[in-house]
Amino acid sequence: MELDIERIRAFFMKDRFATNAGVVIDSVTKEEVQCSMPITSEHLNAAGTVQGGAIFTLADLTFGVHSNLRLFLGENAGITVGQSISISYLATPKGKRLIARSVCLSSGRNVSVYRVEVRDDLGNFIADMRGNGFTKAV
Template sequence: GVMGGVIFTLSDFAFAVLSNQLHQPTVAQQVSINYLSAPKGNKLTAEAYCRKNGRTSSIIIVDVSDDVGRDVAQFVGTGFKL
């Protein structure tokens, strides 16, 4: 199976891409991840969306799923705008 560190890295990368599209440069201030189920299938997908985009920080949610439709993890990150 896919190790949790791989799922975290995928989530963190999706967080970085979206947060730096909102405001560049942005750094991670706090992150957390909840592993929901073991992935099945052959591919993982991370979908990031902005929950809050404030003056100095942003909250980004990343949902990770596999190619059979299972929710694998949810990542929540706070980005600090430099």
């Protein structure tokens, strides 16, 4: 079954926090999900750099989309929620946009692990996130 990106986007539009932050779903395959977010003055902290919570929000939505693809593949799966997440901030963004890409490291019936790399549009490695998901039974 092929993934319908418009259906996925419509579902995740209900994630108001990420949507209001400007996060968009760019591309979706079983192997990788890419989301991005423009860097605006709304994303800056008191020091004038991108606030960690803004970076986390982008990475978290990317993880959420990827870990819930089974909902859109016709599988009888419940919703996957974050069980534990670890993020390492590696550099200050220099570009005008942040891009997050996720890959699945392990996916079982109830527990899954994803890695999300966040880079700016200049290619700088900004953050590395690991997310453990738990799929709730339907």
